Amino acid sequence: MCYYLRNMKRIKARFVLIFILFTSSFVSSQDTTRASIWDQIREKKSHELTPIKSNIAERLFLSIENGTGLNFKSFYPTYGSASPGAGFMPGVRFWKPHVFGSAFDFQTSASYSTKSYQQYQLQFGTILQKGPEPFVGFGGTGGLSSFRGTHKRKSDAFLYADIRYNRFPQEDFYGLGPDTKKEDRTDYGIEGSSFDGVFGYHFQRYMVVALRAGLTQINIFSGTDSRFPNTETKFTPAEAPGLFNQPNFLRANAFTFFDYRDNPGHPHAGGMYGFGFIRYQDVDDNRFQFNRYTIDLRQYVPLGSPQRTIAARFLTILNKADAGNVVPFYSLDYLGGSEALRGFREFRLRDNNLVYMSAEYRWEGCHAVEFAFFFDAGKVFHETSDFSLDHLETSPGFGLRFKTPSSTLIRVDIAHSNEGTRLTIKFGASF
Numbered sequence: 001m002c003y004y005l006r007n008m009k010r011i012k013a014r015f016v017l018i019f020i021l022f023t024s025s026f027v028s029s030q031d032t033t034r035a036s037i038w039d040q041i042r043e044k045k046s047h048e049l050t051p052i053k054s055n056i057a058e059r060l061f062l063s064i065e066n067g068t069g070l071n072f073k074s075f076y077p078t079y080g081s082a083s084p085g086a087g088f089m090p091g092v093r094f095w096k097p098h099v100f101g102s103a104f105d106f107q108t109s110a111s112y113s114t115k116s117y118q119q120y121q122l123q124f125g126t127i128l129q130k131g132p133e134p135f136v137g138f139g140g141t142g143g144l145s146s147f148r149g150t151h152k153r154k155s156d157a158f159l160y161a162d163i164r165y166n167r168f169p170q171e172d173f174y175g176l177g178p179d180t181k182k183e184d185r186t187d188y189g190i191e192g193s194s195f196d197g198v199f200g201y202h203f204q205r206y207m208v209v210a211l212r213a214g215l216t217q218i219n220i221f222s223g224t225d226s227r228f229p230n231t232e233t234k235f236t237p238a239e240a241p242g243l244f245n246q247p248n249f250l251r252a253n254a255f256t257f258f259d260y261r262d263n264p265g266h267p268h269a270g271g272m273y274g275f276g277f278i279r280y281q282d283v284d285d286n287r288f289q290f291n292r293y294t295i296d297l298r299q300y301v302p303l304g305s306p307q308r309t310i311a312a313r314f315l316t317i318l319n320k321a322d323a324g325n326v327v328p329f330y331s332l333d334y335l336g337g338s339e340a341l342r343g344f345r346e347f348r349l350r351d352n353n354l355v356y357m358s359a360e361y362r363w364e365g366c367h368a369v370e371f372a373f374f375f376d377a378g379k380v381f382h383e384t385s386d387f388s389l390d391h392l393e394t395s396p397g398f399g400l401r402f403k404t405p406s407s408t409l410i411r412v413d414i415a416h417s418n419e420g421t422r423l424t425i426k427f428g429a430s431f
Helices: 002-048 056-066
Strands: 075-078 091-096 105-112 118-126 156-173 186-202 207-222 249-259 270-282 290-302 308-321 353-366 369-381 393-404 407-417 420-427
Antiparallel strands (some): 091 105, 186 207, 270 290, 369 393, 393 407
């Protein structure tokens, strides 16, 4: 009996082993068959693939960005505006790298707006060209707008001469301080020339250190906007320092920034941190000598995918006059308009110092279109000792942006403040 049971156990064991071997062989053959089927499908698809075609909007924006079909030899169209009050300001740029086979580049540009704003610029030397937008501050009055965010791997020095002429005939002025009234709007004209030398070094990928130094000449004249009184008829020199006396300035700018954004013109991750210093030396009567300090911090955080991003910015600009001196009103940065506190008019708030913060939630509906919800907050104040984050003006809103893979071309924002709701249309990113 025991012998019989032992034989039965051996038979069962052999049967189980045979079953396992047969099943595994069957499954293996099935897997092999399945794998061969997928190989055939992939092989068939590889012969049927066609390149991805951009839609009409993407092709249009790329052609505008690159000047495709619009440039003539070394001439390129430009767009945008040199001042918030200029409106649309088209122009032309002539760009010639490595002149006569040398290491030197040459470029010159001219722009003119429907409001008779003018801007002309000439540069010669080894020019820093990378980057889509001004970095430190707003680029309006800080004199740093020719230094741009960069994102390349090769270390590089740059050294060039920069000559500029601007004529802005309808700049708004409401007075100085946080309590000015919108009913006090006036306008003035400003004409300026600058002759600068620029030197800097772009370290491996992330860091730029630069210096700009030269002579700046300013002239203030009566504004040409007939809807508002001229600034000199409503404000005194005490209320608008420099209104009737504009000296020549020797100016020296020094700054550095760190840039580790994934895509400088269209960032989804990373950050950019800038620190700037400017010295204005009055060379005529020693009444308008001052220092300017700028801290500009930007951070971009993806939310699960590059199509959803939180963008945040902190900016403060502080001006400190020498003893017995004042800061000219026309040299001061401001809040309001398409760059900061978008629910207020351009130039609305102006004083010696400002602090500004902004946060945006950005969602790309497709490659060429982006939607954004934003919240701006900031204020101006007279003394640096008054710096705080209390009593901020606020401005929430939403926007629509038309983009290429490397930059923002057109930005449409609708923002609200305690002075109403405003629509702004701007070339370029908010930050």
